[in-house]
Amino acid sequence: MRTPSEAPWSQDHTSGAAALAKALDLWLRLTAEPDRSLREVAADLRIPASTAYRLISVFESRGLLARIGSGKYAAGGAVAQVAGLTDFNSLVAAMSRPILRKLASQLARTIHLGVLEEDMVTYLVKEGVHSELLFTREGMQLEAYCSGIGKILLADLHEQRLSQYLGSGEFVALTKHTITSPDQIREELETVRALGYAFDNAEVDEDLYCAAVPVRDGNGRVVAAISASGKNTRCDDLGLIEALKQSAGEVSARLLALGAVFSRHIDDRNGSVAAE
Amino acid sequence: MRTPSEAPWSQDHTSGAAALAKALDLWLRLTAEPDRSLREVAADLRIPASTAYRLISVFESRGLLARIGSGKYAAGGAVAQVAGLTDFNSLVAAMSRPILRKLASQLARTIHLGVLEEDMVTYLVKEGVHSELLFTREGMQLEAYCSGIGKILLADLHEQRLSQYLGSGEFVALTKHTITSPDQIREELETVRALGYAFDNAEVDEDLYCAAVPVRDGNGRVVAAISASGKNTRCDDLGLIEALKQSAGEVSARLLALGAVFSRHIDDRNGSVAAE
């Protein structure tokens, strides 16, 4: 408390609690601008680094803030609770949306995030400038075997589960490029697994191309996938793949920080991971 | 700072920031247990009411807390930002889910919350003990004219918009009870508007009954609807309607507190409310 003279603290007249106000402002700005370092944000608020770190540690101890990488912070698991985000899907959607929105404008593509539910892909997030051009909708379910996101998600299923899937359905050809034979699908998935990313070259819709990469949890399991789509624009650019992977990593980090409950997805596995 | 001796403050050794920790704990418990009064929660934490109110006002000033009614508090709009809840739908879903979950177990029914999108009902929340018995899914879209939620939402459309809707489509009979004539639908909607609630007596699915009530924004406009459904169980119990209305009011209050952006829904109106 060495700054008695100067104290134009925004527009608060909430006297007798300046310290708390400062702490909250620090937290809000830190979570709002995840790309800036703690020192920078603290400097903006005229908070010495020493004090800032002390404050931060309290937010961390209450689960309101989490470190994701060095010098990077994000909202912690407690905010999900406060916000009422109880189920996995809405948690993923909420946490990934800002990241995907940024990615969408960066790549000038429509970005999707999807999870596997009942052998189908459920789209949780759709972000993009001209996203109305695509027929997809958040909450919509689509077949998994022909979309980029679907391939990523299927590629991480354990063998038993995959065999069941490949044996269960009839795989209709949505376009002339759709892979419909179970053997060919299996082969495609192996390629996807090896590459770490997947393409959809007009297999769902003519002149619709997309690239997809996995979002993994702390154990390396694939819990979701994100894709970049373009109409009449092939997406096999490696720079694009890298950008996707980068964002997927950010989403993973945020989910990890949130301590999200991944148990719902574990039944995809052979039971090697403890089920709920 | 008159309590020098006693200070078994949970399990924090985050020394030098006890005040902040106390403040955050107060906030967390207040948002986690919305039914308890501030004085109660504060007493639990050994915080005198006087101090508690001062702390609270800071959270309020930062938008992290909002008063909903007397002695009732809920997470404020800023948490939605921190949590990354940017769009209206996920905001509504997140904020209403805890309330609807409680309602579902209270009524022993499956509860839905839906909004109107492109003349269809989009289900944002589905909560209930035996919810797997129903064919609905979050994110699913259904025709509006035959469901309870749909009727509520349609009943609030302005005349021009409603005429357009009634004139546009063909209304297929999903069951023998489905109302399919535009004139009869209009009549039904007028009844709904007068009553303030709507029924679906096996109009979507045989032996599926439901009752629905509106969720309104600060201007009284209907922005969503919630319903209680039962298989082979009629839902015209007035106690049930009251419980629904009660929860709808809570959802409304929370949305209001969040300062949610309702502009997306305003184009349903004649322009009497300022558009974004």
Next chain:
DNA sequence: ACAGGGAGTCCCACATCGTGAGAACGCCAA
């Protein structure tokens, strides 16, 4: 009308508590 109680606000002397400069450590890159 009255009492009772709970929500919410304000005041102010006191001394506890947070503050913040600075030193220090590990790491990475130039």
Next chain:
DNA sequence: TTGGCGTTCTCACGATGTGGGACTCCCTGT
């Protein structure tokens, strides 16, 4: 090596938040 960044710790000081209590509304029950 130097410099910068992220992070943690210490410590003396005094500005800061504290909290008891009085007070005002606005209920609700009698």
